[in-house]
Amino acid sequence: MTEVVAQTAPRASFLTRDRIIKWAPLLVLVFLTLVFPFFEWLEDLQEGKQHLFLVDSRFFSIRNAARILIASTPALMVAIGVTFIILMGSIDLSMEGTVSVCAVIFAFAFISWGGTLASWAWLAIPLALVVGAVLGFINGLVHVRLKIPSFMASLAMGFVGTGFALLLTGGDRIRVEDEIFRSLLTVRWFNFPIMVYVALAMTLLAWFIQSRTTLGRNFYAVGGGEELAHASGLNVTRVRLMGFTLAGVFFAMGALLAVGRIGIAETATGNNFMFISITAVVVGGTALWGGIGGVWNTLVGVLIVNVINNGMVVIGLPSYAQDGVLGLLVIIAVVLSTDRKSVSFVK
Amino acid sequence: MSFIKKFIEQETVSRRNFLLASAFGISGAAAARMFGPSPVQAATYSDPTIAWSYRNRTNPYWNEIVSGGEAFVESLGKSKGDLTHLINEGSSEKSLADVKALLAKTNGELALAIDTNDAPNARPVVESCVEAGAYVSTLWNKTDDLHPWDFGDNYVSHMSWSDEGPAEQTARILLDAIGGKGGVVHLGGIASNNPAIERLAGLKTALLDYPDVELLDAQPADWDTQKANQIMSSFITRYGDEIKGVHCANDTIGYGVLEALRAEGMDIPIVTYDGNPQAVDLVREGRILATVFTNPHWGGGITAALAYHAAIGTFKPSEEPKEHREFYGPTIMVTPDDAAAFKANYIENVPTYDWTDFWGPANGQIQYK
């Protein structure tokens, strides 16, 4: 038997449908960064001001890029965390609780251990990450061990988290004023504050986990076919638990950056992360049914959402219209980045 | 002004006229009475349950309110824990449902102090309290057509703050600080909340006297620090150095604005509202130019006290004049000059109030426009 069965895959031409869809979120992002300056240009044109498209744009400037990135970093961390879960075909809605608890515990520990990074208080950072991991792990346990679908398990765990944060603070907010810690926001390298670089490093780490480690690849395996993965000898329970734990760590990272940005830790620190992060993940092109997408998609998704938010104010859109415009743009972005041929139906 | 905005604002003006016609016009002066004046003689109780219903524990403002409620309960020789807390988490539905549950539980033997979360929610809350024979005092939110004197003794009182005047004062401080020239921005609360509307109105009134100052933009930040932070940085992009000062609807918004400015290395004057301890510290440090202390501790205590004393029969609400049924709470301006003294008097040593001096610090009867 000498015959070779297989053929090699057909060579793809440069601009295939697959490729366009793959890059659609990025194209949307680029489009948006051009559309907002266009509105600015139009506005100045009407008022008869000198305005060279893009060059004179206030939106399309490095300073504003920094602002958008600052606003993006905490959400990015949270969205990356939930990306891992969504890759597995599950969902995690516990982020608001986890972020609040991590922020509050971090602030308490930080203040009571010295109140400055130049003391033992730096231990509060690893502590917060561990707390995030533990909360994620518990979340995973409730989901896996009690066999409760992750949507319900994590939703309820989110309530528990927020409630726990409230119990800890009693409703107070804790200010973290340490100059060294706050240099995350105040010190800039090449126009961008340190927290942007921290977020970048964490994103690279997440990408590394996703593409270079067994765990990361196992997320894809579970998302692509959980029963098959199980039959192949994969310990799916373990992968799930690890996934939720890892997500918890990233939520904690989001909490740290949120505190770094505002300088305040409180029960409300986690507010609004849930819908924004999941929207960002989907807008970035990661499929809610699992197995498709990844960290870079999420980065693009978070940027899209934040560019829209920033841009709407910058072009002077009335506040009451902003929610609706965001909603419509989100739908458009998702529509563009969905491979309609690869999904048979969507719920 | 952006052309989008211009277009939409023209639209809005015509809309608003329509709104006024439809929602308010017809009702006109019709004194709205769902139920006639309630039963002639309301029952009193010897030991009613005392409860405070409020939005949440994540906002220091409400913590202050609650501390007043607790101080009042302690003044009766009870423990803090004897004050029942109902937290609505920003949900009118929960607010009402919790009140009903408590009414059922206590069988109406209840002295309730409440902020109903949203103005329309005040009516059903009051009505169910009246029906159950409980005594209720409201704070902040109620619609203009709802008045304690329409409900006999059981709707004891309503306290609010006239924010327009103080907000105008802080605005003047701000506008003076920028030399009466240049642009300012306003970051507001949840747009439909009364205080948010009044505080913006205060700023606008002040601006009439400062023709060289332009209100560049006003957007709702929903009382939220993070949202305020985001909007402020977008404002910086849009208006850049044109922004000479920031008028914030409350302290929590102010924190977000300060951090947005800090990220840019900008230092421009801002004024806030509420007089939270942390904000007072910031005023003392000169980072906030002024805030307005509304003494939520006293407000929280006295609202509960009014409901309680009416319930045990200490006084008969229906015999009190109208200015004792609907009145404004006290306001104290806090500026860098007096911040230290203020802190010593009100924050570090919370004054012991006489919880039976119901109307001493009050600020006159509520006026409707």
Add this chain to the structure above:
Amino acid sequence: MSFERIKPHLPWITLLVLVLLVGIANPSFFDPAGLLSLVTDVVPLFIMALGMTFAIYIGGIDLSVQQLANLVTVIATVYLAKFGVGVALVAVAAGFIVGAISGFVTTRLYVPSFVSTLAMGFVALSAAKYFSGQRALYMDAELRNSSFGWMFGNTAGVPHELVIAIVLLVLAWFLQTRTTFGRSLKAVGSGEPAAIASGLNVDRVKILAFAISGVFAAVAGLIFSVKLSGGDANLANGFLLLAIVAVLVGGTPLTGGVGGVLNTAIGTLIVMVIRAAMVYLEIDATQQQMVFGIVLIAAIALTIDRSKLRGVVK
């Protein structure tokens, strides 16, 4: 009696156990008038959850319901003067349209319902802010009473609100179990490919499911608005998560095809009891939310019938 046989009955057993627990801890909970009042107050939430059941029953979710209800409170308040009782039709139409658009975006444009309904919710919120002029509005009392006063009376001690809820429940139950539409919903929820291969117009079924969810959300908003005699763009805040929780706790999991509107009735009552328990058992204010979450996990763990979650639990 094997455990298998008990399983389908777990939701109401859980409800009963919770009621008994609270009642034993504080017997005044059993006061019939008090219970009746508790049940009556949960009506708007229940109606919203009822609609949500349809979306979840086909395996989707509807996150727009809260904003839709907000929009309806505004519409009802603003247009009461103009249309009188006819404003109900406007409200229902608004709910139907927003829901149908969500459904269209989900089925035809392949946007997961989690995102499409969230986005449509934002659109509804914007509309609510626009129509309300960003203010809290209130209804003229006489108009309200003449148009909708019938909603809130009592007949023979039974609050009309409760009657409305029961009528809607029966209607929804009838729709679910006795109509071709209900059957189609079940087919789509349990096995969409087979439903397609049987010639069902699956897209239409799904769009209708979301539209019905929207209609119920609008009715909930209308009742709430009349109850509070006013409206603004935030009035119905806090409904969404509770409505989802009510559906899930009742035993309609997100996998579709299992559970139904009766489950939601029980789920809503469970939520109501847990919430009332906070008041009756005097749970400390700072602990309430945490306790709520933990009891919720326990309740869900008890009520979901895992044997019906075909395949893997995600």
Add this chain to the structure above:
Amino acid sequence: MYELRQVDKHFPGVHALKGVDFKVKRGEIVGLVGENGAGKSTLMKVIYGAYQPDGGNIALDGTTVRFQNPRQAMEHGIGMVFQEQSLILNLTVMENIFLGYEQQFVKFGVINWKAMSEAARMQLAKVKLDIDPGMTTSELSFAQRQLVELAKVLTLEERIDGDLVILLDEPTSVLAKEEVELLFNLVKDLKQRASFIFVSHRMDEVLRLSDRIYVMKDGAVVDVVSHDEAEVDAIQHKMVGREVDKEYYREQKQRPYDAGKVLLTFDGVSCDKRFEDVSFALHPGEVICLVGTEGSGREAILRTIFGLETPTSGSVAIRNQKVTRFSARSGVDAGIGYIPRERKVEGIVAGMNVYENMTLSQMNKYANAGVLRVSEEKTLARNWIERLGIKTPDVYKDCGGLSGGNQQKVVLAKWRSGGAEIMLLDHPTRGLDIGAKEDVYEMIREMSHAGVGIVLVADTLEEAIGLSHTILVLKDGQFQKRFDCAPGAKPSLYDLVHHMI
């Protein structure tokens, strides 16, 4: 070497395995046959560790072992090639091959993709497959995937010191003839390294390949025959416990069709790369069988008739009416019934009961203004349960809980009761045991007598020849040849294969 001794397995209400003795010697290919529900799949699950027996024991080289999960079984050299495609499509080929065993390529927590790729290439070489291991699995053909699965199981070779036992569950079901040959040659080649347990419904294949054959019935092994003694009739007799009718395909019942009328015409129809320029006509009472290898366009034609695919050119007419809208809905309205290959996915709705499934396509006939007349539905269901001999306790039984044959009957009842005049059957006997198959053949004849036009894609060529009036041979989406199959004048297997490949 591998042995099951008196293994028992109970499920609630079912004694699934009754004291089964089973033995595999080194380098042996053991066949396993039995009707559906005979206990084959339970036995396999016990072997590869998905189930734990509750009686008896398992011995490897004489030592008793107990597997808690498939992974432990793998670690003892027992691997499974699944009937259903078990590769995860969004992963690369190499990831699939080493799924769960990536650790060997991990250094300092990092996966060495290059090393994995090399190792994967080695495994693929064992099954003579030359593809890039970095390819995404979804890009492979079914046959290629089957080989990748085999390669994946063969990685046990490197991992395990002892001997391998590889289970092949219906490995040929998705393969075309020549691909089956290829697989069989491969298995024979691999006999030096591993023993195989081969499970298939295709008796001829089992007979050809296996050294010994275990026959199961009702959870027990009823016979073990060696390759040389094996005879199809005898084995089938043992399996079903009755004589298989010599006239298996009911040829004697084949009657000529009514050539005067036309139900369906295809005129030069093409569908985007799947088939091109296909023309034929279907008459009342005619059974047309589409024959070809996997991917020859057979299924696409069925789906086009039903309306699930829209042709790119040519015209389709039903009862001489040109079809303009292609959707399953219009197909159903035009009186077409479709019995899909994926019975559990597209045929029945698991979670809905018998009567709900039966009326799913025709609810409007049982409803007034959208309100269902449930009692009529139940009557209908009871009638058809009786008529087709569907084994179900009552009409309320969840169809997901019925056996494959009974599910198929429910699907048939759905269309027949709806009065479908054109029936499309895609592998209607797939996965059914002999008894159920015969029932299906009987029904096909019945429908044909009743004037229903049938388009069939058969499970085997014999089936195609036996059942049809007309055979259309397809190859790579191109129409090849038309055969008339009057009883007694049927084409031979060779005639067909000649045009297929």
